Amino acid sequence: MTSYAETALIRSLGWLSQAQQAISHNLANASSSGFKRRQPIAEVEPTRFQSLLQENLPTVRYREVADWSPGNLVPTNDQHHVALESQDFFRVRGADGRTHFSRNGEMQIDVQGYLCDEGGHRYLDSAGTELQAHTEGGAGESVAISANGDLSDGRTGASLGRALGVFRVADRDALVPVGHGRFVDSAAQDVVAVPTTSIKQGHVEASNVETVSELVNMMVVQRSFEATSSVLRHIGQLQSSFISAVTR
């Protein structure tokens, strides 16, 4: 039979190992542009372990949220790189027709001249249509993107009549990461295109992972893990000495 103390401590070890997993994930993505670090949080499990003498005995449960703080804007001088200075998102649509949110502005040009990300998901304008920067065959290879998203020919300055859309969601914590820097909205919120002046061409938003603070978090997790497991071990010793004392 496991006691309440043991259950609570084992849950705590589970929490710590999941936190270590999140820190590892953050450190692995220290160079992924547009990446938002994952923040582990400890919550009280609402379902109580058991009622002993009508007391609620809670255990810990693991939660994770994205840390939406902005990453550094790194100049790359590449005309297809854009960074967002505001807290909004780009939208991209894959070949399967599903739209995702993304803050990764490392854009590419596909064969049809559409602006797309590395996975071939095309960037959308504010009306939700896919954004063609160049025509097929190569006319107008250079593109200028202004701070409000308007696309124009980089050589002549003539407007292309299209603009990169920037979108805002009310509750960003409902966005679920699906990898490749993309998010899906799990709560099906209303998505509104917002006027913006915060697009910076020739820049890329770096990952917002700060390796120093992640290393500090890792030390805390590691030491807590050692402490928790040593308490667990002592409880085991306490029980065995108690059993041997009673059955002697």
Place this chain on the structure above:
Amino acid sequence: MIKSLYTTATGMKAQQTMVDTIANNIANVNTAGFKRTQVSFEDLLYVTLKTPGLERDAGGTASPIGVQIGSGTQLSGTSKIYTPGVLEVTNRPLDIAIEGDGFFQVLLPDGATGYSRDGHLQRNSEGRLVTSGGEVIQPEINIPTDALEINIDAEGNVSGRTFGNPDTTVSFGQLSLVRFVNPSGLLSVGGNILRQTDASGPAATGAPGSNGIGTLKQGFIERSNVEIVNELVNLIVAQRAYEVNSRAIQASDQMLQTASSIIR
């Protein structure tokens, strides 16, 4: 924690790729027409343990956040950055730099067309214009053996006087250039040669100067667009990130050790 070991290993592998790419860029700092490669990374798939909004508390309110565990990073692509390199004066008549986005066409040994920005041209034994690697420039330009001088203007017209006819300038032909919708999608095959792919789109041919395809400059060579200082800074960043990831592996390992020491 076993999972976190693999997660950090993806991070170390990513940084290794970064160092490999930087090494290639630095090695090509003096290669004419070389364009630097940039690697980009993205986060890997998430394992969703609890979907946000699925769980409800006693009052019926949906939980605002769920649990998704990420599993590291992966290489999302390497792309060539087509910013212009510095034009260097050589005063050699067969050094031609392209000002703008364009590529020369060359005939590859397998009969296919390759593309290059390396304008350090030569004449082969038959008098044709070839690259340093010996691939013949397309369309073929034949320079007579008794040519006294070679002039190449911005539109690619190759002309000059010959010993047999020293008083008038005759045309030897015209160079053409190609461009692509997505030059980053071209495949590098070494020897400063690129090949067309489905991602780059088809080549659009044109005379130099037409449709913004770029003009030619005789007597210049386009240097590599690698900037050593930037590459070295990137190298430091990659090396530190590698170290930090290896620290995370050590920490996960020690936690596993602690866990196994619970039972004795």
